[in-house]
Amino acid sequence: MNSRGRLRRVRALTHKEMLQILRDPSSQLIAFVLPVILLFIFGFGINLDTSRVRVGLVMEDTSPEARLFAASLFGSPYLEVRASLNKTEVSQELAAGRVRGFVVIPVDFSQQIKSPQAVSPLLLVTDGAEPNTANFVESYVRNAWEHWQHQRLVSRGAASEPLVRLEPRFWYNPSADSRNYLIPGSITIIMTVIGALLTSLVVAREWERGTMEALLASPVTRAEFLLSKLIPYYVLGMLSLLICILTAVFLLGIPFRGSVMALFLAGTLFMGSSLGLGLLLSTVTRNQFNAAMAALNAGFLPALILSGFIYEIRSMPVVIRAITQLIPARYFVTVMQTLFQAGTVWSVLLPAMLFMTFAAVFFLGLTALKTRRRLA
């Protein structure tokens, strides 16, 4: 077998694959349109930061003290307060989700706060069906309370400046904007979709339609076949990565502080592991429907939930934390967030890249093995 023939076969097969991509609008949709849509969704739709929460307020006490506290609630930049007439009405609002919590200022409020043994003058009810928002509501109302307390002390001339002040500094992301790390992380999802999902469909289709048998009967070797599938989708994935980076930096204004070479290298390695997974699944299942379902569950879902880009890995149970160590997407999320925000920190990048290399070799090797078994 001479090398020129090999090159020619790989080129011809790659060419055929490229044509197939160019002719199928769905591949382009996945590679170029969906990434941009997803980046915009992560840019605008997924907001983990605080925003104004709607809460109800029932004032059973209308004394000046109660009014002042109510003013402090209305003045909070994080709360949108709606006054209600009674508890029944506001309970309905809460059940319907129109408010996420409500505060009741009880009839004996002004007496309660005067007595030194005051036992909890205020009632706050939150909508526990939205636990994250409920936490925010609680802390905003507490802040409003502290604020009011402080003002009361000031008006009596009894206030003292707090002795110790906290000076928080968010490195890399001074405004603590969740977009700045969600968007780089979400690029991982897009690369997984192209690498694993699209590729798994493509090879499974060859098996399903019987064109694989025809290929196997030809002089094409396993390595040549795998290369001809890897090259076009690698190119597609990297193009999509480029579009994502450009969109993130120029349209969404996310700072990129790392080196482009490191990004290219990491992208190549991650693409290798995703493509490997996609090819492996399609070779094992030989059926488009099953391959896609498997890719969705083995590639996409872990990339979304277990990669640590929305959900904190450290808060997961030990067993799941151990599993995340095996997921290539986890390492790519780290690489992307570091490259975008912290810059080229090799002590973080190198271990991650090393693992992605292992994963790529493992999946591609296993695919090659599986392909041979089918031939025998």
Place this chain on the structure above:
Amino acid sequence: MNRIAALIRKELQALWRDRQGRILLIVPVVMQLVVFSFAATLEVKNNTLAVLNLDGGRSSVELIQRLAVAKAFTRVLFLHNEADLRSAIEQQTALLVVRFGSDFSRQIAVRTPVSIQVILDGRRSNSGQVALGYVRQIVSDWQKGTSPGASAAVEPIVVRHWFNPNLDYVRHIIPSLVAIITAISTLIVTSLSVAREREQGTFDQLLVSPLTPEMIMIGKTVPAMIVACLQGTVIMTAGVLVFGIPFAGSLVLLYGCMLLYILALAGFGLLISSIATTQQQAFLGVFSFIMPGVLLSGFPAPVENMPLWLQYLDWFNPLRHFIVVVKGVFLKSSGLDLLSSSLWPLLVIALITLTAAGWLFRRKHA
């Protein structure tokens, strides 16, 4: 009627035929149940707190002891210099570093205001903010304890979390998961079964049979309903039995709403399959729908945090409405009156998508 029944039976057999297919109907549901309910939490725990103490006096040591026993931080790392601090944040070995300046205790002793620097990793700013809240609480408690004439603080506010007294994330996840899983299976079963038949050429055989396009649509929708309802039931059962969430509302109402929801989704599925010519196109079409659908459903982040234009656009997202319904019935025992604001959009979506799909089906095969 018999013809539709035969078609439905055939569809179900196609789904259940081989071992691989059976595995793929069951394993993903179990996997998603486990992964989502254990991993998809925004709580902050098990983190590492690093301390750079340039002071070494009594006050800073006292405060560090308080921080060290906090629940949110399971590990405390003692740093020796600024270079350590830099690498602790850079390499993410710590979520945050608390830095005491060299004159901290001295300033406290003479009661001059002094500040503590808290350095956080901007790559995890959400967790950082939560953790910062804990630190702030600890510092303020400590201050109250040290200031002269301090009285034991009384809890001024009684907080009640309705429907979820301990703010357990699982009670948010399980109802959302019911909506997400039924959506995925409905869309995949409807759109891929049509696309597969088209790709394999058996769709033409269906068309020349006495079945009308409407009957074919029903024949493709009912199996999806059966599969989706079963999967939804599995998740709700796990929610009640494994995670101990009390089912508050009416089961009949929930299943009624679920059927309406599945109809709305089947409309989208059939619409996609009537445009797609291959399985690949159908699958990628479904994916392009489900991905934004899940992300904007209110599950990962609340709908009310989105910009207004996106909230309007999101009106066409069935997942967004159904999550409200499942949470309403499951947790809050809401009745029809409270749910109607989420149900009529589902009805409108179902009518629009099913009509459009039917029209496309007839036009393509007339």
